[in-house]
Amino acid sequence: MEPLLEVRDLHVDYLSDGMPPAQVLRGVSFTVSKNEAVGILGESGCGKSTLALAILRLLPSRSRLKGAIFYKSRELTNLPEREMEKLRGAEVSLIFQDAGSSLHPTLRVGTQIADVAAAHHKDWSARQRREGAEAILKEVGFDQVERIYASYPHQLSGGQQQRIAVAQALISGPSLLIADEPTSSLDTTVQAEILALLKRLRREHSLALVFVSHNPAVLAEMADRILVVYAGQIVEEGSAQQVLNSPLHPFALALLRCVPKDVRHNGPDRLLSAIPGSPPDPAETPAGCPFAPRCAERMDVCGSRMPSETRPEPDRKVRCFKYGG
Protein backbone atom coordinates (compact mmCIF):
# COMPACT_ATOMS: atom_id res chain seq x y z
CA MET A 1 0.00 0.00 0.00
CA GLU A 2 1.15 3.47 -0.80
CA PRO A 3 2.24 5.47 2.26
CA LEU A 4 0.35 8.59 3.30
CA LEU A 5 3.58 10.48 3.87
CA GLU A 6 7.01 9.73 2.57
CA VAL A 7 10.08 11.75 3.46
CA ARG A 8 13.02 10.96 1.23
CA ASP A 9 16.62 11.92 1.97
CA LEU A 10 15.69 15.21 3.61
CA HIS A 11 18.45 17.69 4.37
CA VAL A 12 17.87 21.00 6.12
CA ASP A 13 20.51 23.64 6.75
CA TYR A 14 20.01 26.85 8.73
CA LEU A 15 21.95 29.78 7.36
CA SER A 16 23.32 32.74 9.26
CA ASP A 17 25.72 35.55 8.45
CA GLY A 18 29.39 34.86 8.92
CA MET A 19 28.82 31.34 10.16
CA PRO A 20 28.99 28.00 8.40
CA PRO A 21 25.55 26.56 7.65
CA ALA A 22 24.10 24.46 10.46
CA GLN A 23 23.30 21.06 8.98
CA VAL A 24 20.36 20.20 11.16
CA LEU A 25 18.86 17.33 9.18
CA ARG A 26 21.30 15.09 7.34
CA GLY A 27 19.45 12.71 5.06
CA VAL A 28 16.26 11.71 6.85
CA SER A 29 13.99 9.11 5.18
CA PHE A 30 10.85 7.48 6.55
CA THR A 31 7.23 6.77 5.72
CA VAL A 32 3.94 7.07 7.56
CA SER A 33 1.00 4.93 6.45
CA LYS A 34 -2.62 5.84 6.71
CA ASN A 35 -3.77 5.47 10.32
CA GLU A 36 -0.25 4.81 11.55
CA ALA A 37 1.34 6.54 14.54
CA VAL A 38 5.04 7.23 14.28
CA GLY A 39 6.83 8.45 17.39
CA ILE A 40 9.97 10.56 17.30
CA LEU A 41 12.44 10.36 20.15
CA GLY A 42 15.66 12.29 20.42
CA GLU A 43 17.74 14.70 22.43
CA SER A 44 17.18 18.43 22.62
CA GLY A 45 18.45 20.08 19.46
CA CYS A 46 18.60 16.94 17.30
CA GLY A 47 16.20 18.35 14.68
CA LYS A 48 12.73 17.12 15.65
CA SER A 49 10.93 20.46 15.34
CA THR A 50 12.86 21.22 12.18
CA LEU A 51 11.51 18.01 10.69
CA ALA A 52 7.95 18.89 11.71
CA LEU A 53 8.23 22.38 10.21
CA ALA A 54 9.90 21.11 7.04
CA ILE A 55 7.04 18.72 6.25
CA LEU A 56 4.58 21.62 6.31
CA ARG A 57 7.04 23.97 4.62
CA LEU A 58 7.09 26.33 7.56
CA LEU A 59 10.85 26.63 7.90
CA PRO A 60 12.29 30.12 8.42
CA SER A 61 13.40 31.87 5.25
CA ARG A 62 17.06 31.61 6.18
CA SER A 63 17.18 27.90 5.62
CA ARG A 64 17.85 25.47 2.80
CA LEU A 65 15.98 22.25 2.10
CA LYS A 66 17.00 19.32 -0.08
CA GLY A 67 15.22 16.04 -0.68
CA ALA A 68 11.62 15.11 -1.32
CA ILE A 69 8.42 14.96 0.72
CA PHE A 70 5.41 13.11 -0.69
CA TYR A 71 1.94 13.43 0.78
CA LYS A 72 -0.58 11.17 -0.94
CA SER A 73 1.93 10.92 -3.78
CA ARG A 74 2.10 14.70 -4.25
CA GLU A 75 5.56 16.19 -3.94
CA LEU A 76 5.30 18.97 -1.38
CA THR A 77 8.67 20.65 -1.72
CA ASN A 78 7.74 22.20 -5.08
CA LEU A 79 4.00 22.59 -4.59
CA PRO A 80 2.76 26.16 -5.18
CA GLU A 81 2.29 28.00 -1.88
CA ARG A 82 -1.45 28.34 -2.56
CA GLU A 83 -1.85 24.57 -2.79
CA MET A 84 0.27 24.11 0.29
CA GLU A 85 -2.00 26.47 2.22
CA LYS A 86 -5.00 24.34 1.33
CA LEU A 87 -3.25 21.27 2.62
CA ARG A 88 -2.16 22.81 5.90
CA GLY A 89 -4.76 22.44 8.56
CA ALA A 90 -7.30 20.75 6.32
CA GLU A 91 -5.35 17.58 5.55
CA VAL A 92 -2.23 17.94 7.58
CA SER A 93 -2.29 19.73 10.94
CA LEU A 94 0.58 20.79 13.12
CA ILE A 95 0.63 21.36 16.85
CA PHE A 96 3.63 23.58 17.47
CA GLN A 97 6.04 22.90 20.30
CA ASP A 98 5.34 26.29 21.95
CA ALA A 99 1.62 25.92 21.49
CA GLY A 100 0.72 28.99 23.55
CA SER A 101 2.72 31.37 21.44
CA SER A 102 1.09 30.10 18.24
CA LEU A 103 -2.26 31.53 19.37
CA HIS A 104 -3.41 34.98 18.30
CA PRO A 105 -3.07 37.22 21.38
CA THR A 106 -6.02 39.53 20.78
CA LEU A 107 -8.71 37.15 19.57
CA ARG A 108 -10.94 35.10 21.81
CA VAL A 109 -9.75 31.50 21.66
CA GLY A 110 -13.22 30.16 20.80
CA THR A 111 -13.34 32.49 17.81
CA GLN A 112 -9.89 31.30 16.76
CA ILE A 113 -11.07 27.70 16.74
CA ALA A 114 -14.33 28.57 14.97
CA ASP A 115 -12.32 30.45 12.32
CA VAL A 116 -10.31 27.33 11.55
CA ALA A 117 -13.59 25.43 11.29
CA ALA A 118 -14.89 28.07 8.86
CA ALA A 119 -11.88 27.74 6.60
CA HIS A 120 -12.24 23.99 6.29
CA HIS A 121 -15.97 23.40 6.54
CA LYS A 122 -17.19 26.01 4.08
CA ASP A 123 -20.79 24.81 4.31
CA TRP A 124 -21.04 25.27 8.09
CA SER A 125 -23.30 28.03 9.38
CA ALA A 126 -22.05 30.40 12.10
CA ARG A 127 -23.98 28.37 14.62
CA GLN A 128 -22.48 25.09 13.42
CA ARG A 129 -19.02 26.58 13.69
CA ARG A 130 -19.67 27.70 17.22
CA GLU A 131 -21.12 24.35 18.19
CA GLY A 132 -18.25 22.55 16.52
CA ALA A 133 -15.76 24.64 18.46
CA GLU A 134 -17.62 24.07 21.72
CA ALA A 135 -17.75 20.34 21.11
CA ILE A 136 -14.02 20.10 20.50
CA LEU A 137 -13.33 22.20 23.63
CA LYS A 138 -15.22 19.59 25.64
CA GLU A 139 -13.20 16.86 23.99
CA VAL A 140 -9.90 18.39 25.01
CA GLY A 141 -11.04 18.25 28.61
CA PHE A 142 -12.65 21.60 29.45
CA ASP A 143 -15.71 21.62 31.64
CA GLN A 144 -16.33 25.39 31.68
CA VAL A 145 -16.60 25.57 27.92
CA GLU A 146 -18.48 28.87 27.85
CA ARG A 147 -15.82 30.70 29.83
CA ILE A 148 -12.92 29.15 27.93
CA TYR A 149 -14.57 29.98 24.57
CA ALA A 150 -14.79 33.65 25.53
CA SER A 151 -11.24 33.90 26.91
CA TYR A 152 -8.21 35.56 25.41
CA PRO A 153 -5.03 33.46 25.46
CA HIS A 154 -3.47 35.48 28.31
CA GLN A 155 -6.45 34.63 30.51
CA LEU A 156 -5.68 30.93 30.25
CA SER A 157 -3.15 28.77 32.03
CA GLY A 158 -0.26 27.17 30.15
CA GLY A 159 -1.95 23.80 29.90
CA GLN A 160 -5.23 25.40 28.87
CA GLN A 161 -3.46 27.19 26.01
CA GLN A 162 -1.86 23.95 24.91
CA ARG A 163 -5.29 22.30 24.77
CA ILE A 164 -6.60 25.18 22.65
CA ALA A 165 -3.82 24.46 20.16
CA VAL A 166 -4.80 20.80 20.13
CA ALA A 167 -8.44 21.72 19.53
CA GLN A 168 -7.45 24.06 16.72
CA ALA A 169 -5.40 21.36 15.02
CA LEU A 170 -8.17 18.80 15.23
CA ILE A 171 -11.30 20.75 14.30
CA SER A 172 -10.63 20.51 10.57
CA GLY A 173 -10.58 16.72 10.77
CA PRO A 174 -7.07 16.20 9.35
CA SER A 175 -5.77 12.89 7.94
CA LEU A 176 -2.31 13.50 9.34
CA LEU A 177 -1.47 15.26 12.59
CA ILE A 178 2.09 16.30 13.30
CA ALA A 179 2.26 16.90 17.02
CA ASP A 180 5.40 18.44 18.50
CA GLU A 181 5.18 17.65 22.22
CA PRO A 182 1.41 18.22 22.33
CA THR A 183 0.97 17.25 25.97
CA SER A 184 4.22 18.57 27.43
CA SER A 185 2.56 21.01 29.84
CA LEU A 186 -0.41 18.91 30.85
CA ASP A 187 -0.87 17.12 34.12
CA THR A 188 -1.16 13.35 33.91
CA THR A 189 -4.96 13.31 34.14
CA VAL A 190 -5.60 15.78 31.32
CA GLN A 191 -2.76 14.28 29.29
CA ALA A 192 -4.49 10.91 29.50
CA GLU A 193 -7.69 12.51 28.17
CA ILE A 194 -5.89 14.03 25.19
CA LEU A 195 -4.10 10.78 24.41
CA ALA A 196 -7.41 8.92 24.58
CA LEU A 197 -8.94 11.49 22.22
CA LEU A 198 -6.13 10.99 19.70
CA LYS A 199 -6.51 7.23 19.93
CA ARG A 200 -10.21 7.51 19.28
CA LEU A 201 -9.60 9.71 16.22
CA ARG A 202 -7.19 7.09 14.94
CA ARG A 203 -9.82 4.39 15.37
CA GLU A 204 -12.78 6.30 14.05
CA HIS A 205 -11.26 8.61 11.45
CA SER A 206 -8.05 6.77 10.50
CA LEU A 207 -5.97 9.70 11.72
CA ALA A 208 -2.24 9.21 11.16
CA LEU A 209 0.19 10.70 13.64
CA VAL A 210 3.75 11.92 13.76
CA PHE A 211 4.28 12.35 17.47
CA VAL A 212 7.32 14.05 18.98
CA SER A 213 7.79 13.36 22.67
CA HIS A 214 10.52 13.20 25.27
CA ASN A 215 8.48 10.81 27.32
CA PRO A 216 9.12 7.18 26.32
CA ALA A 217 6.08 6.06 28.31
CA VAL A 218 3.84 8.33 26.23
CA LEU A 219 5.37 6.95 23.05
CA ALA A 220 4.87 3.41 24.33
CA GLU A 221 1.21 4.20 24.59
CA MET A 222 0.78 6.17 21.38
CA ALA A 223 3.22 4.99 18.73
CA ASP A 224 3.23 1.95 16.47
CA ARG A 225 6.70 2.71 15.26
CA ILE A 226 9.51 4.85 16.66
CA LEU A 227 12.26 6.80 14.98
CA VAL A 228 15.24 7.65 17.15
CA VAL A 229 17.00 10.77 15.93
CA TYR A 230 20.56 11.75 16.78
CA ALA A 231 22.28 14.84 15.36
CA GLY A 232 19.93 15.10 12.40
CA GLN A 233 19.91 11.45 11.39
CA ILE A 234 17.58 8.58 12.11
CA VAL A 235 19.86 6.21 13.98
CA GLU A 236 17.27 3.59 14.80
CA GLU A 237 13.83 2.64 13.58
CA GLY A 238 11.55 -0.17 14.63
CA SER A 239 8.26 -1.03 16.27
CA ALA A 240 7.60 0.85 19.52
CA GLN A 241 7.90 -2.42 21.42
CA GLN A 242 11.27 -3.26 19.89
CA VAL A 243 12.81 0.17 20.27
CA LEU A 244 11.60 0.83 23.81
CA ASN A 245 12.17 -2.62 25.24
CA SER A 246 15.31 -3.69 23.42
CA PRO A 247 16.98 -0.74 21.71
CA LEU A 248 19.89 -1.57 19.44
CA HIS A 249 21.68 1.73 18.95
CA PRO A 250 23.95 2.75 21.85
CA PHE A 251 22.38 6.23 21.87
CA ALA A 252 18.84 4.84 22.13
CA LEU A 253 19.98 2.57 24.92
CA ALA A 254 21.66 5.43 26.78
CA LEU A 255 18.60 7.68 26.43
CA LEU A 256 16.20 5.04 27.69
CA ARG A 257 18.46 4.34 30.66
CA CYS A 258 17.66 7.90 31.77
CA VAL A 259 14.03 6.97 32.54
CA PRO A 260 13.67 7.61 36.29
CA LYS A 261 13.00 4.51 38.34
CA ASP A 262 9.69 3.96 40.02
CA VAL A 263 10.00 5.58 43.45
CA ARG A 264 7.62 3.18 45.09
CA HIS A 265 9.95 0.28 44.53
CA ASN A 266 13.32 1.93 44.59
CA GLY A 267 12.91 5.11 46.63
CA PRO A 268 14.00 8.49 45.30
CA ASP A 269 17.03 8.47 43.11
CA ARG A 270 19.14 11.47 44.05
CA LEU A 271 21.24 11.13 40.94
CA LEU A 272 19.12 10.72 37.85
CA SER A 273 21.24 9.38 35.04
CA ALA A 274 22.29 11.51 32.10
CA ILE A 275 24.26 10.79 28.95
CA PRO A 276 27.71 12.32 29.44
CA GLY A 277 28.95 14.84 26.89
CA SER A 278 26.87 16.78 24.41
CA PRO A 279 25.78 16.37 20.80
CA PRO A 280 27.98 17.80 18.03
CA ASP A 281 27.44 21.38 16.85
CA PRO A 282 25.41 21.10 13.62
CA ALA A 283 27.80 23.58 12.03
CA GLU A 284 30.59 21.02 12.15
CA THR A 285 30.60 17.83 10.13
CA PRO A 286 31.82 14.92 12.24
CA ALA A 287 34.23 12.61 10.44
CA GLY A 288 32.91 9.40 11.94
CA CYS A 289 29.82 8.33 13.83
CA PRO A 290 28.38 11.51 15.39
CA PHE A 291 27.75 9.66 18.66
CA ALA A 292 31.33 8.33 18.90
CA PRO A 293 32.67 10.88 21.43
CA ARG A 294 29.96 9.84 23.90
CA CYS A 295 29.58 6.18 23.02
CA ALA A 296 30.39 3.52 25.60
CA GLU A 297 30.78 0.91 22.88
CA ARG A 298 32.87 2.79 20.37
CA MET A 299 35.36 0.87 18.29
CA ASP A 300 38.33 1.98 16.21
CA VAL A 301 36.32 2.21 13.02
CA CYS A 302 33.75 4.53 14.63
CA GLY A 303 35.88 7.66 14.45
CA SER A 304 36.98 7.17 10.87
CA ARG A 305 33.77 7.14 8.85
CA MET A 306 30.02 7.45 9.14
CA PRO A 307 28.17 4.16 9.70
CA SER A 308 25.49 3.41 7.12
CA GLU A 309 22.05 2.02 7.71
CA THR A 310 21.62 -1.75 8.09
CA ARG A 311 18.68 -4.04 8.81
CA PRO A 312 19.73 -6.40 11.58
CA GLU A 313 16.19 -7.76 11.82
CA PRO A 314 13.20 -7.54 9.49
CA ASP A 315 11.44 -4.17 9.91
CA ARG A 316 14.28 -2.77 11.96
CA LYS A 317 16.90 -0.31 10.88
CA VAL A 318 19.95 0.93 12.70
CA ARG A 319 22.95 3.08 11.91
CA CYS A 320 25.90 1.72 13.87
CA PHE A 321 29.03 -0.35 13.19
CA LYS A 322 28.00 -2.85 15.83
CA TYR A 323 25.41 -4.09 13.37
CA GLY A 324 27.53 -4.02 10.24
CA GLY A 325 27.12 -0.29 9.48
Next chain:
Amino acid sequence: MVTTEPVIRVQGLRKTYVHERPFSREKFVVRALDGIDLVISAGSSFALVGESGSGKSTLALCMARLEQPGEGRIWFEGQDLFRLSGPELMRVRRHIQLIFQGTAAALNPRFSAEEIIIEPLRIQSVGTRTEQRDRAVHLMEKVGLPPVWLSRRPHQFSGGQRQRLAIARALALEPRLLILDEAFTGLDLSIQAQMVALLRDLQSRENLTYVFISHDLSLMAHVADEIAIFDRGRIVEQGQPSRLFSNPCQPETRALLEAIPGRRSVLGLGQS
Protein backbone atom coordinates in the same frame (compact mmCIF):
# COMPACT_ATOMS: atom_id res chain seq x y z
CA MET B 1 23.44 33.36 56.62
CA VAL B 2 21.53 30.63 58.41
CA THR B 3 17.95 31.49 59.17
CA THR B 4 15.44 29.49 61.11
CA GLU B 5 12.73 31.55 59.44
CA PRO B 6 11.06 29.68 56.58
CA VAL B 7 11.88 31.07 53.17
CA ILE B 8 8.24 31.30 52.26
CA ARG B 9 5.18 31.44 54.42
CA VAL B 10 1.82 31.79 52.71
CA GLN B 11 -1.32 32.44 54.69
CA GLY B 12 -4.92 32.51 53.52
CA LEU B 13 -4.03 33.44 49.97
CA ARG B 14 -6.91 34.10 47.60
CA LYS B 15 -6.98 35.41 44.09
CA THR B 16 -10.03 35.79 41.94
CA TYR B 17 -9.98 36.67 38.26
CA VAL B 18 -13.02 38.27 36.78
CA HIS B 19 -13.49 38.43 33.08
CA GLU B 20 -16.14 39.73 30.83
CA ARG B 21 -18.82 37.65 29.31
CA PRO B 22 -19.60 38.79 25.78
CA PHE B 23 -23.10 40.23 25.30
CA SER B 24 -23.85 40.06 28.99
CA ARG B 25 -23.48 42.15 32.09
CA GLU B 26 -22.65 39.14 34.16
CA LYS B 27 -19.03 38.19 34.50
CA PHE B 28 -17.06 35.00 34.69
CA VAL B 29 -15.49 34.57 38.09
CA VAL B 30 -12.47 32.29 38.41
CA ARG B 31 -11.23 31.43 41.87
CA ALA B 32 -7.64 30.78 40.88
CA LEU B 33 -6.45 30.64 44.51
CA ASP B 34 -8.99 29.72 47.12
CA GLY B 35 -7.26 29.83 50.49
CA ILE B 36 -3.66 28.67 50.31
CA ASP B 37 -1.53 28.08 53.42
CA LEU B 38 2.01 26.95 52.92
CA VAL B 39 5.41 26.90 54.60
CA ILE B 40 8.60 26.25 52.66
CA SER B 41 11.77 25.83 54.66
CA ALA B 42 15.15 27.13 53.64
CA GLY B 43 17.31 24.83 51.56
CA SER B 44 14.45 22.54 50.61
CA SER B 45 12.92 21.56 47.29
CA PHE B 46 9.19 21.95 47.19
CA ALA B 47 6.94 20.81 44.35
CA LEU B 48 3.49 21.97 43.31
CA VAL B 49 1.63 19.47 41.20
CA GLY B 50 -1.96 19.54 40.06
CA GLU B 51 -4.47 19.64 37.29
CA SER B 52 -4.17 22.15 34.48
CA GLY B 53 -5.81 25.40 35.53
CA SER B 54 -5.70 24.65 39.26
CA GLY B 55 -3.83 27.86 40.16
CA LYS B 56 -0.18 26.81 40.36
CA SER B 57 1.18 29.57 38.12
CA THR B 58 -0.99 32.14 39.86
CA LEU B 59 0.65 31.18 43.16
CA ALA B 60 4.09 31.36 41.53
CA LEU B 61 3.36 34.87 40.29
CA CYS B 62 2.22 35.94 43.76
CA MET B 63 5.36 34.49 45.39
CA ALA B 64 7.49 36.48 42.97
CA ARG B 65 5.34 39.54 43.68
CA LEU B 66 4.28 39.82 40.08
CA GLU B 67 0.63 39.39 40.87
CA GLN B 68 -1.32 40.92 43.74
CA PRO B 69 -3.50 38.49 45.67
CA GLY B 70 -7.02 39.49 46.66
CA GLU B 71 -6.57 38.31 50.22
CA GLY B 72 -3.87 36.78 52.35
CA ARG B 73 -0.19 37.34 52.93
CA ILE B 74 3.17 35.97 51.89
CA TRP B 75 6.35 36.33 53.90
CA PHE B 76 9.76 35.92 52.31
CA GLU B 77 12.39 35.23 54.97
CA GLY B 78 10.05 36.80 57.47
CA GLN B 79 9.33 39.97 55.51
CA ASP B 80 5.80 40.68 54.38
CA LEU B 81 6.21 40.67 50.59
CA PHE B 82 3.34 42.99 49.80
CA ARG B 83 4.46 45.66 52.25
CA LEU B 84 7.90 46.06 50.74
CA SER B 85 8.84 48.99 48.56
CA GLY B 86 11.81 50.92 47.24
CA PRO B 87 15.30 49.52 47.90
CA GLU B 88 13.98 46.73 50.12
CA LEU B 89 11.77 45.48 47.33
CA MET B 90 14.65 45.74 44.90
CA ARG B 91 16.77 43.60 47.21
CA VAL B 92 14.06 40.96 47.55
CA ARG B 93 13.56 40.93 43.80
CA ARG B 94 17.18 39.99 43.47
CA HIS B 95 16.79 37.05 45.82
CA ILE B 96 13.62 35.62 44.30
CA GLN B 97 13.79 34.49 40.70
CA LEU B 98 10.92 33.03 38.76
CA ILE B 99 11.20 31.08 35.53
CA PHE B 100 7.64 31.54 34.50
CA GLN B 101 5.76 29.10 32.36
CA GLY B 102 6.39 29.91 28.73
CA THR B 103 9.39 32.15 29.50
CA ALA B 104 11.39 30.25 26.92
CA ALA B 105 8.95 31.09 24.15
CA ALA B 106 8.76 34.72 25.26
CA LEU B 107 12.45 35.62 25.40
CA ASN B 108 13.12 39.01 23.85
CA PRO B 109 13.62 38.22 20.13
CA ARG B 110 15.90 41.23 19.62
CA PHE B 111 18.33 40.24 22.37
CA SER B 112 21.26 37.91 21.91
CA ALA B 113 21.60 34.97 24.28
CA GLU B 114 24.26 36.93 26.13
CA GLU B 115 22.02 39.95 26.61
CA ILE B 116 19.22 37.69 27.81
CA ILE B 117 21.41 36.09 30.46
CA ILE B 118 23.02 39.26 31.74
CA GLU B 119 19.97 41.52 31.67
CA PRO B 120 19.09 40.74 35.32
CA LEU B 121 22.71 41.59 36.28
CA ARG B 122 22.46 44.89 34.43
CA ILE B 123 19.16 45.80 36.07
CA GLN B 124 20.60 45.10 39.50
CA SER B 125 23.99 46.65 38.57
CA VAL B 126 25.90 43.54 39.53
CA GLY B 127 29.49 43.14 38.30
CA THR B 128 31.57 44.84 35.65
CA ARG B 129 30.98 44.30 31.96
CA THR B 130 33.74 41.65 31.87
CA GLU B 131 32.42 39.89 34.95
CA GLN B 132 28.96 39.81 33.42
CA ARG B 133 30.30 38.30 30.25
CA ASP B 134 32.29 35.68 32.13
CA ARG B 135 29.19 34.80 34.07
CA ALA B 136 27.23 34.34 30.84
CA VAL B 137 29.91 32.03 29.42
CA HIS B 138 29.99 30.04 32.65
CA LEU B 139 26.20 29.67 32.76
CA MET B 140 25.98 28.61 29.11
CA GLU B 141 28.43 25.81 29.86
CA LYS B 142 26.52 24.84 32.97
CA VAL B 143 23.26 24.40 31.06
CA GLY B 144 25.01 22.47 28.30
CA LEU B 145 25.01 25.06 25.52
CA PRO B 146 28.13 26.03 23.56
CA PRO B 147 29.28 29.51 24.66
CA VAL B 148 29.93 30.40 21.02
CA TRP B 149 26.14 30.55 20.70
CA LEU B 150 26.00 33.59 23.03
CA SER B 151 25.67 35.85 20.01
CA ARG B 152 22.64 33.93 18.67
CA ARG B 153 19.07 35.17 19.01
CA PRO B 154 16.37 33.08 20.69
CA HIS B 155 14.77 31.89 17.43
CA GLN B 156 18.05 30.24 16.46
CA PHE B 157 17.77 27.84 19.38
CA SER B 158 15.59 24.75 19.64
CA GLY B 159 12.72 24.65 22.15
CA GLY B 160 14.74 22.78 24.75
CA GLN B 161 17.78 25.00 24.19
CA ARG B 162 15.66 28.12 24.81
CA GLN B 163 14.36 26.49 27.96
CA ARG B 164 17.92 26.10 29.17
CA LEU B 165 18.65 29.71 28.27
CA ALA B 166 15.79 30.70 30.56
CA ILE B 167 17.29 28.59 33.35
CA ALA B 168 20.71 30.23 32.83
CA ARG B 169 19.11 33.68 33.03
CA ALA B 170 17.32 32.85 36.26
CA LEU B 171 20.56 31.63 37.84
CA ALA B 172 22.55 34.71 36.83
CA LEU B 173 21.76 36.64 40.01
CA GLU B 174 22.38 33.68 42.33
CA PRO B 175 18.90 33.87 43.84
CA ARG B 176 18.03 32.45 47.25
CA LEU B 177 14.62 31.28 46.09
CA LEU B 178 14.16 29.93 42.60
CA ILE B 179 10.67 29.17 41.35
CA LEU B 180 10.65 26.95 38.26
CA ASP B 181 7.26 26.88 36.58
CA GLU B 182 7.37 23.96 34.14
CA ALA B 183 11.04 24.72 33.52
CA PHE B 184 11.80 21.10 32.61
CA THR B 185 9.03 20.94 30.06
CA GLY B 186 10.37 20.03 26.65
CA LEU B 187 13.72 18.83 27.95
CA ASP B 188 14.79 15.29 27.16
CA LEU B 189 15.44 12.90 30.04
CA SER B 190 19.20 13.23 29.83
CA ILE B 191 19.13 17.04 29.91
CA GLN B 192 16.54 16.94 32.70
CA ALA B 193 18.95 14.85 34.74
CA GLN B 194 21.77 17.29 33.98
CA MET B 195 19.65 20.26 35.07
CA VAL B 196 18.63 18.45 38.26
CA ALA B 197 22.28 17.71 39.01
CA LEU B 198 23.20 21.35 38.38
CA LEU B 199 20.46 22.63 40.70
CA ARG B 200 21.42 20.11 43.40
CA ASP B 201 25.02 21.14 43.19
CA LEU B 202 24.09 24.81 43.65
CA GLN B 203 21.79 23.90 46.51
CA SER B 204 24.47 21.98 48.36
CA ARG B 205 26.84 24.94 48.21
CA GLU B 206 24.44 27.72 49.03
CA ASN B 207 21.28 27.53 51.04
CA LEU B 208 19.11 27.66 47.96
CA THR B 209 15.41 26.88 47.99
CA TYR B 210 13.53 25.58 44.98
CA VAL B 211 9.85 25.61 44.20
CA PHE B 212 9.17 23.32 41.26
CA ILE B 213 5.88 23.47 39.43
CA SER B 214 5.55 20.45 37.24
CA HIS B 215 3.08 18.05 35.76
CA ASP B 216 5.70 15.34 35.85
CA LEU B 217 5.02 13.52 39.08
CA SER B 218 7.63 10.84 38.42
CA LEU B 219 10.33 13.47 38.05
CA MET B 220 9.13 15.39 41.10
CA ALA B 221 9.27 12.21 43.13
CA HIS B 222 13.02 12.21 42.65
CA VAL B 223 13.57 15.92 42.91
CA ALA B 224 11.34 17.23 45.69
CA ASP B 225 11.48 16.84 49.47
CA GLU B 226 7.81 17.68 49.68
CA ILE B 227 4.97 17.69 47.14
CA ALA B 228 1.75 19.69 47.44
CA ILE B 229 -1.18 18.54 45.32
CA PHE B 230 -3.26 21.39 43.93
CA ASP B 231 -6.89 21.19 42.98
CA ARG B 232 -9.09 24.12 42.02
CA GLY B 233 -7.16 26.74 43.94
CA ARG B 234 -6.55 24.64 47.03
CA ILE B 235 -3.91 22.32 48.36
CA VAL B 236 -5.70 19.05 48.90
CA GLU B 237 -2.78 16.95 50.07
CA GLN B 238 0.84 17.45 50.94
CA GLY B 239 3.64 15.11 51.87
CA GLN B 240 6.93 13.45 51.09
CA PRO B 241 7.04 11.84 47.66
CA SER B 242 7.48 8.27 48.88
CA ARG B 243 4.45 8.63 51.15
CA LEU B 244 2.30 10.26 48.45
CA PHE B 245 3.18 7.55 45.96
CA SER B 246 2.67 4.61 48.28
CA ASN B 247 -0.26 5.91 50.25
CA PRO B 248 -2.19 8.74 48.57
CA CYS B 249 -5.05 9.92 50.76
CA GLN B 250 -7.07 12.12 48.42
CA PRO B 251 -8.92 11.14 45.24
CA GLU B 252 -7.21 13.97 43.30
CA THR B 253 -3.79 12.59 44.19
CA ARG B 254 -4.83 9.08 43.28
CA ALA B 255 -6.20 10.26 39.93
CA LEU B 256 -2.93 12.00 39.07
CA LEU B 257 -0.90 8.96 40.07
CA GLU B 258 -3.05 6.52 38.18
CA ALA B 259 -2.82 8.61 35.03
CA ILE B 260 1.00 8.53 34.90
CA PRO B 261 1.62 7.02 31.48
CA GLY B 262 3.33 3.67 31.43
CA ARG B 263 2.16 2.78 34.91
CA ARG B 264 0.53 -0.33 33.54
CA SER B 265 2.40 -0.97 30.34
CA VAL B 266 5.70 -1.74 31.99
CA LEU B 267 8.68 -0.20 30.32
CA GLY B 268 11.19 -2.98 30.49
CA LEU B 269 14.16 -0.68 30.55
CA GLY B 270 14.99 1.85 33.17
CA GLN B 271 13.34 -0.21 35.88
CA SER B 272 16.16 -2.73 35.87
